[in-house]
Amino acid sequence: MKQTIFLFRHNRRKFLKDVSLAFGATAMGLPMASFASSCQSSGSDKENTQVEQTGQDNGQNRKLGIALVGLGNYATNQLAPALQETEHCYLAGIVTGTPSKAETWKRKYKIPEKNIYNYETYDQIADNPDIDIIYIVLPNGMHAEYTVRGARAKKHIISEKPMATSVADCQRMIEACKENKVKLSIGYRLHFEPHHQRVMELGQQQVYGPVQRIEAEDSFVIGGSPDRWRLDKELAGGGPLMDLGIYCVQGAIYTMGKTPVAVTAKFGEVTRPDFFDEVEQSINWQMEFADGAMANCTTSYNKNQNLLYGKAEKGWWRLQPSFGYSGIQGETSEGPMNLPNVNQQARQMDDFALCILDDREIPVPGEMGLRDVRILESIYEAARTGNRVEIKV
Template sequence: MGSRRNFLEKLTVSAVGLPLLYHSNPLFAASEAPYQGPVLKVAIMGLGSYGTRVAEAMKDCKRAKLVGVISGTPSKIKDWQAKYDIPKKNCYNYENFDAIKDNKDIDAVYVITPNGLHKDQSIRVAKAGKHVICEKPMAVNADEAQEMVDACKAAKVHLLIGYRMHYEPKTVEVIKMRQNGEFGKVKFFQGQSGFTIGDPSQWRLNKELAGGGAMMDIGIYSINGARYMLGEEPIWVTAQETKTDPIKFKEGVDETIQFQLGFPSGAVANCLSTYNMSHLDRFFMTGSEGWVEMQPSTGYGPIKGRTHKGELNQSHTTHQTLQMDGMSQLIFEGVQPIVPLDGEEGLKDMKIIDAIYEAAETGEKVAISL
């Protein structure tokens, strides 16, 4: 009888607690009260594989909506119109997209074209009075990035860079742990970013379009990761380049670069960027009181990680969905992510990349001033 009475008492308490659980749990609250606030109306420029990934992710956005496209391929525009229900009046090509200036149905343009095109296209979007979202790296060097920052300031529009990891839940948790001192004095970061690239004719291996090689595409993850994991800005860099296939990786297109960053606190980062080794997507950081390892650390799928306290178990949501909803909240409400993703943030990474290339070429330690 005692066991049965205890069971009924627990059941009653649980039932009483259900309304509280329902109203306090954000998952229940989300289903109970659909989002009614402003929605960022976005046109995607560049309808390649990553543009498609963003478009698919935006189907689940509550604060952002895909409403337009800009492409140099008429057949792609037609396919996207049908697939994403995009009106013809919101479809443009690379010659006429300045006309978005008069289109009130578009708030922002997400530039997802080859790196070498980012500067001119982003500046044209800004001059048309639309917010600019630009995929990383934001340009091919720091000078171009500065031009973009200046143009968007002059046009009084936002310039945001596609740093999806700044919204990724496990990444955010690690940054919070570091901010709360849970790792103690952080001393060392290691970033490994690489894969074996395929088709030698693709734009990523074209110096004019890519601005470089692996560093511009995958190495930037370790650069940005070192900065947000350590919570500091680097003050010097050394770097070494290795090239085993000069036919595939022509002059100015890096295959593999190892680089080391020094920080004001004395912390150091040791990183690898490569197009010639696969299964490299790992961050490790250690401090006086603890450590964290993330692998995969920046891939599109679920991020996995563990610390001295155990596994990171935050739930996975498609990164681009979180990014686009977060950017909408930033633009309309001024809500900033835990790490900035504005043009100035992208400019810092470009300055570091410039310094890495200089260090690899000269063999000297290069000072960094951000």
């Protein structure tokens, strides 16, 4: 395989084309996590090297092996470190198109050579009993293909958010996992974070009465070169709405415990046309709920914002910062939340491992990812047309 396949170092458009040519494209409940469970320690188990190498510890204490597919920033700086703290799963393998990365990870995490794959040998993962779960950490436009292929390899799947870049691809992912009898989860880490779990309780249990209004903002200033996959429509599916705005959609929905019925939206001004010639620079939207509550949301790649706010009949709550990997702070109309910051990714992956080991329902399943992509598509339609768009889920 050509070395030009190396992720993110390759030209963004040619990258997707080369992958497709090389390998071919393979052809509404809202479970609320217990707030009490968020206070349980995720812990770490670094004592038994036998567990790390085999994924086994006398049967009942088995740890499931995870292979990370794509070794970009998120896998490198968040998921791999989190897998050093997990109790029910461990880093068993990697899939990368960059030999230098493979060698670095092999040494750093003591990954056996037989558990290291590239994109040409990816399907051979089916023959590896060390790997139980595949975590897709590739650009959005590649989630569907690698999920389908992973499911056909009979491995359970975690797909990073957004689940895919179209409703059709989400449906294809769900069907592939069902056909192959494997579980599918989406990387919605904040469902396992104490402050966000508290917001779920405050809103869904109407602690301060019915929710009246939600404000959600998630933005950052994108820098570097404009030639990056997040600004490529084919690879990213869109701009900050797909990348960051999905957290606002999620936050509003799990505050309410229900799906919005309609949206209105408007694209923001493009002030950096050299960066935003394919995807939006910013977008504002409003989500209507059947009981009259409204969620006002905004996301941008050209400012810094980080807020989830809820106003109810008899009180309010605010998370600010709200959507980061750490440093979340919360308060209510009664005072500070005084909740811990935790390793969100470790809890997320441990929960999925337990869902597999205990054969229980997943709190963040593929169907939730499909619902959210359908809402994102509705927001884009509303912004393009200027019309109020009803959401059919």
